[in-house]
Amino acid sequence: MTDDRLFDEKTLRKLEQLALQAHQVRAGAIKGERRSTRRGTSIEFADYRNYSKGDDLRRVDWNIFARLERPFVKLLEEEEDLAVHLLLDASASMDWPRAAAGDLAAGEAAHKFTFARRLLAGLAYISLTGGDRLMISALGSRGQAWGPARGRARILDMLNSVAAFAASGETDLNAALRDYALRGGRPGLCLLISDFYSPSGYEEGLKALQARGHEIGVIHVLSPDEVNPPLTGDLRLVDVETSAGQDVTVDAAMRDLYRRRLRAWQEEISAFCRGHTIHYASVETSVPWEEVILYQLRGLGVVR
Amino acid sequence: MSFLIPAAGLLGLLAVPIVLLYMLRLRRRETEVSSTYLWSQVLRDHEANAPWQRLRRSLLLLLQLLVVGLLVLALMRPFILTPTVTTGRTVILLDASASMNATDALPSRWEAAQREALDIVDALSPTDSVTVIRAAAVPEVLASASSDPALLRSVILDAEPSQGPADWPAALTLAAGGAAGAENFSVVLISDGGLPANLPAIPGSLRYVPIGHSGENAGITALSARARAGQPPQVFIELTNFGDQDVETILSIKLDGELDRAARMTIPARSAAVSFFTDLQTGFTTLEAGLTPASTSRVPDYLAVDDTAWAVYNAPGAGRVLLMTPGNIYLRQALTSLPDLEAYEGRLQDGLPTDQRFDLYVLDSWLPEDGVLPDGDLLIINPPADTDLFVRAGISVATGNPRVRRDDPRTQYLNFNNVNVLDFTVLEGVAWAEPLVTVDGGPLVLAGEEGGRQVAIITFDLHDSDLPLQIAWPVLLANLMQWYTPARAVSQEALPIGGTLALTPSFEADAVRVTRPDGRTTTLRVGEGPLIYADTTLPGLYTVDTYAGAELLQSELFAVNLFDRAESLIRPVGRLTIGADEVGEAGREEIGQRELWVLLALLALAALSVEWAVYWRRMRLPRPAAPARAAPRPAAMRPGRWWAPRRR
Numbered sequence: 001m002t003d004d005r006l007f008d009e010k011t012l013r014k015l016e017q018l019a020l021q022a023h024q025v026r027a028g029a030i031k032g033e034r035r036s037t038r039r040g041t042s043i044e045f046a047d048y049r050n051y052s053k054g055d056d057l058r059r060v061d062w063n064i065f066a067r068l069e070r071p072f073v074k075l076l077e078e079e080e081d082l083a084v085h086l087l088l089d090a091s092a093s094m095d096w097p098r099a100a101a102g103d104l105a106a107g108e109a110a111h112k113f114t115f116a117r118r119l120l121a122g123l124a125y126i127s128l129t130g131g132d133r134l135m136i137s138a139l140g141s142r143g144q145a146w147g148p149a150r151g152r153a154r155i156l157d158m159l160n161s162v163a164a165f166a167a168s169g170e171t172d173l174n175a176a177l178r179d180y181a182l183r184g185g186r187p188g189l190c191l192l193i194s195d196f197y198s199p200s201g202y203e204e205g206l207k208a209l210q211a212r213g214h215e216i217g218v219i220h221v222l223s224p225d226e227v228n229p230p231l232t233g234d235l236r237l238v239d240v241e242t243s244a245g246q247d248v249t250v251d252a253a254m255r256d257l258y259r260r261r262l263r264a265w266q267e268e269i270s271a272f273c274r275g276h277t278i279h280y281a282s283v284e285t286s287v288p289w290e291e292v293i294l295y296q297l298r299g300l301g302v303v304r
Numbered sequence: 305m306s307f308l309i310p311a312a313g314l315l316g317l318l319a320v321p322i323v324l325l326y327m328l329r330l331r332r333r334e335t336e337v338s339s340t341y342l343w344s345q346v347l348r349d350h351e352a353n354a355p356w357q358r359l360r361r362s363l364l365l366l367l368q369l370l371v372v373g374l375l376v377l378a379l380m381r382p383f384i385l386t387p388t389v390t391t392g393r394t395v396i397l398l399d400a401s402a403s404m405n406a407t408d409a410l411p412s413r414w415e416a417a418q419r420e421a422l423d424i425v426d427a428l429s430p431t432d433s434v435t436v437i438r439a440a441a442v443p444e445v446l447a448s449a450s451s452d453p454a455l456l457r458s459v460i461l462d463a464e465p466s467q468g469p470a471d472w473p474a475a476l477t478l479a480a481g482g483a484a485g486a487e488n489f490s491v492v493l494i495s496d497g498g499l500p501a502n503l504p505a506i507p508g509s510l511r512y513v514p515i516g517h518s519g520e521n522a523g524i525t526a527l528s529a530r531a532r533a534g535q536p537p538q539v540f541i542e543l544t545n546f547g548d549q550d551v552e553t554i555l556s557i558k559l560d561g562e563l564d565r566a567a568r569m570t571i572p573a574r575s576a577a578v579s580f581f582t583d584l585q586t587g588f589t590t591l592e593a594g595l596t597p598a599s600t601s602r603v604p605d606y607l608a609v610d611d612t613a614w615a616v617y618n619a620p621g622a623g624r625v626l627l628m629t630p631g632n633i634y635l636r637q638a639l640t641s642l643p644d645l646e647a648y649e650g651r652l653q654d655g656l657p658t659d660q661r662f663d664l665y666v667l668d669s670w671l672p673e674d675g676v677l678p679d680g681d682l683l684i685i686n687p688p689a690d691t692d693l694f695v696r697a698g699i700s701v702a703t704g705n706p707r708v709r710r711d712d713p714r715t716q717y718l719n720f721n722n723v724n725v726l727d728f729t730v731l732e733g734v735a736w737a738e739p740l741v742t743v744d745g746g747p748l749v750l751a752g753e754e755g756g757r758q759v760a761i762i763t764f765d766l767h768d769s770d771l772p773l774q775i776a777w778p779v780l781l782a783n784l785m786q787w788y789t790p791a792r793a794v795s796q797e798a799l800p801i802g803g804t805l806a807l808t809p810s811f812e813a814d815a816v817r818v819t820r821p822d823g824r825t826t827t828l829r830v831g832e833g834p835l836i837y838a839d840t841t842l843p844g845l846y847t848v849d850t851y852a853g854a855e856l857l858q859s860e861l862f863a864v865n866l867f868d869r870a871e872s873l874i875r876p877v878g879r880l881t882i883g884a885d886e887v888g889e890a891g892r893e894e895i896g897q898r899e900l901w902v903l904l905a906l907l908a909l910a911a912l913s914v915e916w917a918v919y920w921r922r923m924r925l926p927r928p929a930a931p932a933r934a935a936p937r938p939a940a941m942r943p944g945r946w947w948a949p950r951r952r
Contacts, residue, residue: 096338112338197339226338236332239340246340247332248347251922261346 083188090140091171139176141169173198177205187213217279308381367915374908388427388896392488399495401470408518427896439475440466441802468801497877505883511890519875520547523610545571559588614863629668634772702745728764
């Protein structure tokens with residue numbers, strides 16, 4: 001995967017116009033480029049308040065004092081940076097469908113991991129352009145990660161690293177998220193891209209992240225053949241992640257049952273997220289990844 | 305229910321391999337999926353409905369076992385006992401005469417007869433055999449001593465009724481032929497009656513299955529168009545009501561296909577009405593008379609075949625005659641007074657006209673100077689010179705004892721006893737001609753065909769005899785003119801259905817083509833056997849075209865009509881007399897076997913179709929879904945608006 005394959009010029013220009021947005025703003029460690037809810041030291045005026053003992057005399061508005069003979073302190077806007085955590089599920093189930101893995105150039109590359117990496121790189125690009133503090137972590141057996149880093153200068157490095165990510169092995173999403181919550185550093189906007197095929201569940205992990213103070217967005221990626229499985233007959237289904245077998249006779253009724261189960265599952269995740277103020281987007285890989293950023297994530301308010 | 309081949313039930317063991325195959329079929333194909341996470345959940349849901357699902361799963365097996373069961377049952381040939389008209393060796397005589405087209409039994413008597421015949425065939429035991437004979441003008445054996453119900457059904461269903469009478473003696477003789485050596489022999493006559501009297505007795509037992517219930521029919525029973533000299537043609541039509549109620553009907557007459565007149569008339573029950581028409585315009589060739597029930601009439605007319613009749617009218621043929629004479633008042637007068645002749649007189653000094661052709665050349669005491677006789681029929685009187693046809697050998701005065709050739713149409717009613725002739729020319733080289741009138745010195749009148757033309761020679765000068773003053777003169781000329789009249793290929797202009805026509809085309813013709821009313825043509829080659837046309841099974845107008853090579857010489861017509869009172873009288877007959885026996889309606893007194901395998905085979909086919917449909921419904925892959933789109937864009941992000949610059 002090379003850079004020009006990830007983004008074309010047009011997409012880049014579109015992405016440059018965007019910025020990641022966290023509603024529950026976290027305190028930045030250093031001054032950043034985004035407005036904070038806290039009053040701070042920037043040059044943007046915010047409000048006045050009565051002087052109280054101990055306030056810095058430099059911030060008293062002497063013009064007001066001259067007119068009203070009462071001291072008022074001028075409150076200024078605070079600008080801070082945002083910590084952005086991009087988490088990518090790198091379990092073997094993301095390496096699907098197998099046939100489409102090498103065919104990155106194909107317009108309808110429905111390969112989940114490729115799609116997820118592009119989405120990730122797009123979000124990372126927005127984040128770096130926006131001057132945020134970015135951390136990328138692939139949740140998997142290999143412990144692939146990049147960052148923390150800031151600034152446009154790191155874009156090329158980021159792209160190369162993301163391109164090098166590989167999906168393999170088994171991932172316990174709960175454990176991986178909990179683990180990340182423990183060691184993940186400064187809380188901020190945390191976006192998770194995953195297919196959620198995790199038998200142990202995901203709820204505890206997300207709760208742990210949230211408890212750590214992160215604002216979470218979840219992008220649920222599914223390939224079209226997972227939504228509409230092209231299977232029929234008496235089959236032994238083998239899980240590429242766990243190699244577990246499952247005997248099933250697939251017919252029209254069974255496929256129908258599967259689709260209903262899938263919808264119910266998506267609805268479960270969505271309901272959980274709603275209940276915990278987590279942004280949730282369900283995405284099929286047949287949709288161009290930039291559309292996901294430009295429309296779906298903007299719709300959710302993660303990107304503006 | 306009993307079985308003809310109970311041993312076939314052993315084939316039911318085929319169910320065992322089916323069950324085994326069904327169990328083997330569950331060897332599963334390994335397929336990789338990204339995760340079995342959802343599938344295992346689906347299967348858990350699935351287990352909740354297990355009993356119903358298991359039934360669904362085994363539905364295919366049940367259907368397959370049902371198909372095998374039905375097929376095995378069919379192969380065991382089950383049958384039920386059913387009452388029937390006849391068993392054993394049977395001959396079915398199907399009346400295919402015109403009256404079977406009557407529609408009082410719906411849809412027609414013929415189809416009712418077919419149903420009766422099929423009923424007999426369906427109740428056939430395997431040891432029985434059936435011969436099917438279609439009794440029409442020429443009886444036809446459709447199936448001979450067959451035990452194959454499928455064959456018998458197909459020949460009965462394929463047969464069609466004729467439009468003419470049936471030859472019953474021949475049909476019964478044909479039926480009796482099957483009796484030889486048979487023990488349980490019977491003849492089943494499926495008919496509406498109308499059989500002639502004095503039919504021969506037949507061996508075996510005779511059963512009669514009457515068809516039809518009404519005798520209401522009116523038809524045209526006679527039609528003729530007669531030419532009258534110098535007057536319009538006379539048309540005679542006889543209409544007969546064979547039913548028991550008075551019929552109000554409309555008689556229409558079409559001349560050459562154009563409606564000429566229509567008249568409403570009432571025909572009393574069981575009687576005939578006659579119509580004469582003497583005021584028809586001349587110049588028509590064909591006449592079609594049609595009978596239509598009046599709209600106010602409540603009486604049905606069940607038979608349509610006899611409601612239309614055709615006639616061909618031939619105006620007396622006109623011949624063109626050229627007279628070359630130095631002046632002969634007798635000839636001139638005789639030729640102008642004879643009917644149907646167009647007489648012209650040429651000038652001797654101009655010779656024969658080359659730009660016109662005549663049917664007959666009369667050369668009186670004159671011959672063309674170049675000695676070349678014209679190409680046409682000839683009447684040469686007192687030949688003044690030798691020609692290709694004869695050589696003059698002198699003058700004879702031995703004119704006594706005249707003898708007229710007998711049994712010749714050319715000398716019909718001719719009496720030469722009072723005719724006196726001064727002298728005549730003796731001719732030689734006239735072996736081609738027959739002498740019609742001979743005196744002691746030789747022939748006075750000769751006639752014959754030579755070189756494709758008809759030639760008659762009168763060897764004396766009319767002025768040197770008193771013949772022109774005698775009654776024999778017009779008689780002789782009229783006979784000769786009759787003889788000269790061009791030959792017609794069609795000898796009869798009206799034929800009954802099934803009648804035969806001897807065709808007599810002119811000598812130069814090499815082929816005759818006859819076109820039936822339905823457009824079917826038959827070509828007969830001249831010189832290859834007798835020219836007899838017998839394919840007159842349809843009523844209507846037939847066209848006879850005579851060809852010489854590709855050139856059409858002549859086109860003539862003849863009409864074929866039913867005109868058969870026995871067929872038009874459609875009243876069904878309850879009892880028949882055949883030989884010395886009188887038979888009434890046959891009851892279903894015997895026990896036949898009705899086999900059920902066809903029904904079972906059809907059920908098996910239906911079950912197989914259901915199995916196929918269930919399998920494909922289950923195994924069909926869903927159609928590839930259209931590529932999913934992202935969630936619809938929020939209104940604020942429509943193109944053009946979502947490029948709002950980033951706010952900092």
